[in-house]
Amino acid sequence: MSTGSRVESAAGRERQQRPTARALKRFRRHRAAQVGLVLLLLLLLAGLLAPLIAPYDPNVTNLRLRLAPPSWEHWFGMDHLGRDLFSRVLYGARISVLIGVISVGIALLGGMPLGMAAGYAGGRVDRVLSAVIDFLLSFPPLLLAILVIAIFGPGLRNAMIAIGISLMPVFARLIRAEVIRVREEVYVEAVRALGAQHLRILNVHILPNALPPIIVQVTLSMATAILSASYLGFLGLGAQPPTPEWGAMLNEGRRYLRSALHVSVFPGAVIMLAILAFNLFGDGLRDALDPRANRG
Amino acid sequence: MWRYAVQKLILAIPTVLAVVAFVFVSIRLVPGDPAVIMAGDFADAATLDRMREEWGLNRPLPVQFGVFVGNLVQGDLGNSIRSRQPVLRELGSRLQVTFTLALGSILVTLLIGLVAGIASAVRPYTVVDYTSTVVSLLGVSMPIFWSGLILIVIFSLYLDWFPTGGVGTWKHYVLPSVSLGVFSAGVVARQTRSAMLESLATDFVRTARSKGLPPHQVVLKHAFKASLIPIITITGLQFGRMLAGAILTETVFNLPGLGSYLVTAIAQRDYPVIQGIVMVFALTFTLVNLVTDLLYPLVNPQVNQ
Numbered sequence: 001m002s003t004g005s006r007v008e009s010a011a012g013r014e015r016q017q018r019p020t021a022r023a024l025k026r027f028r029r030h031r032a033a034q035v036g037l038v039l040l041l042l043l044l045l046a047g048l049l050a051p052l053i054a055p056y057d058p059n060v061t062n063l064r065l066r067l068a069p070p071s072w073e074h075w076f077g078m079d080h081l082g083r084d085l086f087s088r089v090l091y092g093a094r095i096s097v098l099i100g101v102i103s104v105g106i107a108l109l110g111g112m113p114l115g116m117a118a119g120y121a122g123g124r125v126d127r128v129l130s131a132v133i134d135f136l137l138s139f140p141p142l143l144l145a146i147l148v149i150a151i152f153g154p155g156l157r158n159a160m161i162a163i164g165i166s167l168m169p170v171f172a173r174l175i176r177a178e179v180i181r182v183r184e185e186v187y188v189e190a191v192r193a194l195g196a197q198h199l200r201i202l203n204v205h206i207l208p209n210a211l212p213p214i215i216v217q218v219t220l221s222m223a224t225a226i227l228s229a230s231y232l233g234f235l236g237l238g239a240q241p242p243t244p245e246w247g248a249m250l251n252e253g254r255r256y257l258r259s260a261l262h263v264s265v266f267p268g269a270v271i272m273l274a275i276l277a278f279n280l281f282g283d284g285l286r287d288a289l290d291p292r293a294n295r296g
Numbered sequence: 297m298w299r300y301a302v303q304k305l306i307l308a309i310p311t312v313l314a315v316v317a318f319v320f321v322s323i324r325l326v327p328g329d330p331a332v333i334m335a336g337d338f339a340d341a342a343t344l345d346r347m348r349e350e351w352g353l354n355r356p357l358p359v360q361f362g363v364f365v366g367n368l369v370q371g372d373l374g375n376s377i378r379s380r381q382p383v384l385r386e387l388g389s390r391l392q393v394t395f396t397l398a399l400g401s402i403l404v405t406l407l408i409g410l411v412a413g414i415a416s417a418v419r420p421y422t423v424v425d426y427t428s429t430v431v432s433l434l435g436v437s438m439p440i441f442w443s444g445l446i447l448i449v450i451f452s453l454y455l456d457w458f459p460t461g462g463v464g465t466w467k468h469y470v471l472p473s474v475s476l477g478v479f480s481a482g483v484v485a486r487q488t489r490s491a492m493l494e495s496l497a498t499d500f501v502r503t504a505r506s507k508g509l510p511p512h513q514v515v516l517k518h519a520f521k522a523s524l525i526p527i528i529t530i531t532g533l534q535f536g537r538m539l540a541g542a543i544l545t546e547t548v549f550n551l552p553g554l555g556s557y558l559v560t561a562i563a564q565r566d567y568p569v570i571q572g573i574v575m576v577f578a579l580t581f582t583l584v585n586l587v588t589d590l591l592y593p594l595v596n597p598q599v600n601q
């Protein structure tokens with residue numbers, strides 16, 4: 001068999017597989033995505049099992065050991081109030097995952113109806129909604145989130161709402177584009193000709209077929225949400241003490257850069273690993289679900 | 297070219313008005329009586345009435361907006377609740393710090409982003425490309441405040457090359473600019489690589505090569521020039537993100553800029569200052585978008601048509 005025909009038969013085999021199986025196969029070949037997946041699973045496990053695996057209570061202070069360097073008893077050392085940093089980082093994973101899920105959930109809940117209405121209705125409704133979406137997109141998400149915090153006040157709950165609102169236009173624009181793409185498909189025309197209700201067409205026929213890019217955006221937005229929450233925490237506008245939020249922990253540690261570097265290094269490193277995990281996983285997912293979207 | 301520029305300028309007017317209205321309305325969404333917020337919980341009724349009169353809070357919202365726009369056109373952003381000074385005067389010196397930081401950062405972004413992106417595209421799927429991709433990914437994933445702290449530890453505390461913070465000389469801006477610029481460099485590098493790969497595969501680049509032009513001329517004069525539009529677009533977008541990122545960098549490096557002042561104003565609930573800073577930021581984004589649009593016909597005359 002020539003190389004050409006081998007390639008053709010391999011391509012033929014891939015075509016015969018179900019789309020999910022094809023995506024799974026492509027994902028398995030994506031090494032970087034697998035590294036991301038492993039890191040993500042570690043993050044999730046750390047968050048879920050924090051009360052079981054954390055060696056100490058994250059809020060119990062021991063002033064005799066304040067700023068103590070890493071040791072066998074305290075792997076990441078102690079912070080400025082003598083709290084075990086490793087335990088606080090583990091509990092921080094729980095808070096970060098929570099922030100990611102709730103913020104992205106808010107963004108989806110707000111962005112989805114907006115994008116669906118704009119994409120499905122078209123015409124004047126689309127023009128007005130698109131103008132609003134584009135206008136909000138012209139604001140950097142962090143500034144939008146800070147503006148919301150300025151209005152409703154600092155705190156973890158408001159930070160999650162603020163981040164959710166700041167991510168909303170991204171989802172609205174993406175869902176609008178996907179709805180426009182799918183609504184022109186022949187099968188949508190067919191169900192419309194059969195007299196299906198608009199809401200049913202949207203929920204049953206359009207939305208499931210627009211899901212792959214939305215799933216990718218959810219993953220990448222989780223990274224943005226966690227990063228934004230750490231920024232707000234660092235500025236004192238997000239989670240308040242003694243909540244073990246990574247950004248707030250780093251802010252507390254920066255006063256001791258000279259004497260106790262570990263207090264800033266560990267929270268910063270885990271934020272970076274978490275963002276890296278979501279970015280690697282999201283990129284891999286995009287390549288697997290929609291190989292045409294792979295831009296260089 | 298001039299027709300295109302005038303068209304874009306006219307189109308920018310409603311955007312500017314929308315930005316002003318958005319910030320105005322947002323600040324008025326603050327729960328509670330604005331007079332109580334500004335005067336404090338223990339203010340007596342007479343003081344509250346005076347505040348309402350002074351700030352026009354007893355007038356209908358559209359009238360308040362009209363007065364606000366009228367004052368804004370004359371450069372009057374009101375007075376700070378805390379310092380009692382005009383907001384514009386308070387922002388003046390801080391504006392310079394933030395813009396110097398943003399310009400320094402954009403230089404760092406372009407330097408690292410363009411070099412890494414072009415090198416990746418010229419030698420795709422080699423060590424150079426993989427290294428550049430990994431570094432870009434790390435740059436995008438690294439929190440701005442963390443890279444800032446690491447730079448302080450290495451270059452200020454250990455090597456003692458640059459100050460840890462504050463302003464004074466150009467040296468004060470080096471570490472903050474690098475910290476803020478590295479974050480966007482990864483994004484610019486990825487975009488440059490992608491645009492350059494596309495340009496390098498076009499017929500006119502193949503023709504330039506077959507004419508016997510030296511490789512650097514083919515890459516820089518032909519392929520790079522053709523890739524400029526997406527690169528300018530992404531750099532413009534990054535400039536906006538940098539101004540938002542400046543809020544963090546200024547806090548890390550104790551720079552007395554608009555960003556750090558915004559954080560203080562939020563803590564003090566100094567709404568005229570918050571409104572003024574968000575307005576300056578938002579109008580700068582609009583201006584940068586306009587400049588980006590105006591640059592397009594300069595790099596590609598077809599845009600004029």
